Amino acid sequence: xxxxxxxxxxxxxxxxxxxxxxxxxxxxxxxxxxxxxxxxxxxxxxxxxxxxxxxxxxxxxxxxxxxxxxxxxxxxxxxxxxxxxxxxxxxxxxxxxxxxxxxxxxxxxxxxxxxxxxxxxxxxxxxxxxxxxxxxxxxxxxxxxxxxxxxxxxxxxxxxxxxxxxxxxxxxxxxxxxxxxxxxxxxxxxxxxxxxxxxxxxxxxxxxxxxxxxxxxxxxxxxxxxxxxxxxxxxxxxxxxxxxxxxxxxxxxxxxxxxxxxxxxxxxxxxxxxxxxxxxxxxxxxxxxxxxxxxxxxxxxxxxxxxxxxxxxxxxxxxxxxxxxxxxxxxxxxxxxxxxxxxxxxxxxxxxxxxxxxxxxxxxxxxxxxxxxxx
DNA sequence: AAAGAGTGAC
Numbered sequence: 479x480x481x482x483x484x485x486x487x488x489x490x491x492x493x494x495x496x497x498x499x500x501x502x503x504x505x506x507x508x509x510x511x512x513x514x515x516x517x518x519x520x521x522x523x524x525x526x527x528x529x530x531x532x533x534x535x536x537x538x539x540x541x542x543x544x545x546x547x548x549x550x551x552x553x554x555x556x557x558x559x560x561x562x563x564x565x566x567x568x569x570x571x572x573x574x575x576x577x578x579x580x581x582x583x584x585x586x587x588x589x590x591x592x593x594x595x596x597x598x599x600x601x602x603x604x605x606x607x608x609x610x611x612x613x614x615x616x617x618x619x620x621x622x623x624x625x626x627x628x629x630x631x632x633x634x635x636x637x638x639x640x641x642x643x644x645x646x647x648x649x650x651x652x653x654x655x656x657x658x659x660x661x662x663x664x665x666x667x668x669x670x671x672x673x674x675x676x677x678x679x680x681x682x683x684x685x686x687x688x689x690x691x692x693x694x695x696x697x698x699x700x701x702x703x704x705x706x707x708x709x710x711x712x713x714x715x716x717x718x719x720x721x722x723x724x725x726x727x728x729x730x731x732x733x734x735x736x737x738x739x740x741x742x743x744x745x746x747x748x749x750x751x752x753x754x755x756x757x758x759x760x761x762x763x764x765x766x767x768x769x770x771x772x773x774x775x776x777x778x779x780x781x782x783x784x785x786x787x788x789x790x791x792x793x794x795x796x797x798x799x800x801x802x803x804x805x806x807x808x809x810x811x812x813x814x815x816x817x818x819x820x821x822x823x824x825x826x827x828x829x830x831x832x833x834x835x836x837x838x839x840x841x842x843x844x845x846x847x848x849x850x851x852x853x
Numbered sequence: 854a855a856a857g858a859g860t861g862a863c
Contacts, residue, residue, distance in 0.1 A: 529854055567855040574856070605856035612857095641857045676858040684859085709858060716860085745860045777860040784861080812863060 502533050511541060515549045519556050528562055534575060542579035550579045564597045570606045577610025582619065585610035601633045608642045612649065620646040637663075641673045648681025653690060656681060660694075669703070676709045683717030691717045708734070712742045719750035741772040748778060752785040760785060761794065776807040783809060787816040792824055799833055808843045815847055822850050 505521065508514050518537050521527045541549045554572050562568040569592055576585035589607045592599050604627060611619045624643050628635055635643075640663040647656035656678060660670060675698045682691035695714060698704050711734060718727035727750055731739050744767035751759040764782060767774055774782075779802040786795035795817040802809055814837060821830035830849060837845030 531854060562854080565854075570855045602856050607856090609856060636856090638857045645858075671857095673858050678858095680859060707858095712859065740859095742860055749860080775860075777862095780861045810862075813861090 502527075502530070505533065505537065511544055511546055511549065514540065515552055518553045522553070522556060522560070528557070528560060528568075531571060534571060538575045538579060547579060547581060550576070550581065551584060554584070558591075564595045566592075566597055566600060566603055569595075569597055570603050573603065573606040573610055577606070577613040580614050582610055582614035582616045585614070599631050599633065601636050601639065604628070604631065604633050605636070605638045605642060608639060612642055612646045615649075617646055617650050635666075635668075637668050637671055637674070640668060641671075641677055644674060645677045645681070648677065648685070651685065653682065653685075653687055657690070670701075672704055672707060672710070675701075675704060675706070676713060679710055679713035680716075683713045683720065686720060688717050688721050708737050708740055708743065711737060712740070712746060715743055715746040719746050719753070722750075722754070724750045724754065738771060741767065741775050741778065744770065744772065745775070745777050745781070749781060752781055755789070757785075757789050757791060773805060774801070774807070775805075776802075776809060779805075779807050780809050780813055783813050783817060787813075787820050790820065792817060792820040792826065796821060796826075796829055796833060800836065803836055803840055811845050811847065814845055818847050819850055 502521070505514060505517050508517060514537060518533075521533075527533065537553065538550055541547075541553070554575060557563065557568075557572060563572075569588055572588045573585045576582070576588065585607060589599070589603060592603065604623075607627075608620070608623050611617070611623055620643060624635065624639065627633075640659060644656050644659050647653070647659060660674065660678065663670065663674075675694060678694045679691055679698075682688070682694060691714065695710075698706055698710065711730065715727050715730055718724070718730065724747075727747055731743050731747055734743075744763060748760055748763050748767070751763060760782065764774065764778070767778065779798055783795055783798045783802070786792070786798060799814060799817050814833075818830045818833055821827070821833070827849075834847045834849060837847040
């Protein structure tokens, strides 16, 4: 579920600003998902509607997050009646939407049906299928698709294909295979790009393979055609934090040159100080984040509210609690309840009641937080 | 219209 949210995150945020938002307001404002399905199918009859990729992303995301996979199937299968399905781009959209919804067999079926719909299978739809393996965590299928399919359908894997396979190996914890794929792609005349390096850096630094991370960091720095971006630096920050090298991490975030730290950079540092039990530094870096061009997000609040509660700084926890609502960040109710319980324990009953009220009235997410006496 | 890289964790 959290994986699904992450995969769709880019789309749902862009949808907010998209003009489709106003045109299809009726669909977005509908709270009843069964009605959403009916309305979506009705709207799909319009050729113009079917061009709106964002409406598809948004709707499928809503249904998949609510675990209504039958309804995802209902709206996506319904699309096959339109001529658009013989265009590769439309098939790719269905494959990737099924993939993001965790429905691998459906994704594979759309791919398999392409020839009978006179739709050419190029490396792009091949990559969409490969991506669906990873998004559905069907790692057993990755090798099968990557090693057998290209020959069957006469496509040549490209840089995107290799990047997807490298990500799959990193997620499987098969770091040696991820490294060897990096060598193999170069033998096949495909040069690693920024995505390749960032995938490997995140895989290594994020999983306790600091030394391997450093090897690829050096390779990237020595590669004249690659300019590391903030994601590359953030991966290394996470690596330093894992290694408990906080001085190194702080030095890195303060010396990014022309790059600007983002919320992921700050979160990495904040995580480090929380793990060290350093309340003062955690507060300091939270303030820096608030004063920066970025804003704290769900992960920031989840970490800090939990940490402040653990350190019994319930005044700060309450402050963060309120901030998280102002920023419309949805944090696990269990963490929010920690703050209420802590305030009550310190006899700050009025403040606790106030927070319960904020939770009940929130439009972002209605929390059913309780005063300990209610339980 | 269309494929690939990220944060927490009872």
